[in-house]
Amino acid sequence: MIRKIGISVSFIVMAIMMFSFAVLLHPFGEPPSVMDDYIIENTQQETGTNNAVSAVVFDYRGYDTLGEATVLFLTATAVIMLFRDRKKEATE
Amino acid sequence: MSKIVRTTARFLTPAILLYGLYLIMHGHVSSGGGFQGGAAFASSTALLIVAFGSKRVASYLKEHLLVTISCAGALMFIILGFAGMGTTFFYNVFVGSPLFGNVPAHGPNPEDIWTGGTVPLMNIAVALNVVAGLSAILLAMAGASNEPGEDK
Numbered sequence: 001m002i003r004k005i006g007i008s009v010s011f012i013v014m015a016i017m018m019f020s021f022a023v024l025l026h027p028f029g030e031p032p033s034v035m036d037d038y039i040i041e042n043t044q045q046e047t048g049t050n051n052a053v054s055a056v057v058f059d060y061r062g063y064d065t066l067g068e069a070t071v072l073f074l075t076a077t078a079v080i081m082l083f084r085d086r087k088k089e090a091t092e
Numbered sequence: 093m094s095k096i097v098r099t100t101a102r103f104l105t106p107a108i109l110l111y112g113l114y115l116i117m118h119g120h121v122s123s124g125g126g127f128q129g130g131a132a133f134a135s136s137t138a139l140l141i142v143a144f145g146s147k148r149v150a151s152y153l154k155e156h157l158l159v160t161i162s163c164a165g166a167l168m169f170i171i172l173g174f175a176g177m178g179t180t181f182f183y184n185v186f187v188g189s190p191l192f193g194n195v196p197a198h199g200p201n202p203e204d205i206w207t208g209g210t211v212p213l214m215n216i217a218v219a220l221n222v223v224a225g226l227s228a229i230l231l232a233m234a235g236a237s238n239e240p241g242e243d244k
Binding site: 044047054055084 | 119120121124155165182187188192195203207208209211215218228229
């Protein structure tokens, strides 16, 4: 019973938070968004890259891409580790 | 698989490899990039596994070689990130230098491949990581299953 109450309370709190954050979000396309204008204006001078998406992914937000590459590398390592034992068992 | 599939794979694989290479190398001037081009490149491995069976593909693509390439890509990416450590992490130090250093004109301009600073090098690094990682995942999974694409 206590568990059910806890689960429902946490769901209600999460729903309230999601709705309030959805309301509080910055409206799409409104003028005071400085970052995208800055990137569009300065990408070619600062990074020498014509493709602004590549400039954001590899230069302005390079730290995020480092995490992505790490996740992919770890996935490959984990999959190889997971399936290697089975291969050995099958041959032995 | 049947002879039709194998022949089609023989014709399609070079085209897929070329398109993946184009996506990787032109990632900083047109659409594409290391992740997308690497995924396109690695899809040729999936085609080869389906057509020829994982045993035959694994005899050419060794697992330790793929893992080494993946490590090299990740290491190259981190080193390029630390190359800008004089200013900030991931600062683009190669803009204006002889290596991919040209700066394009502001606004619409004809494409120049020799631009971008660290961005094309990071594209290549991430592409190495993605190609080798995805190929290793595909080969490991196909090798662990009961060889559905194996030609009896």
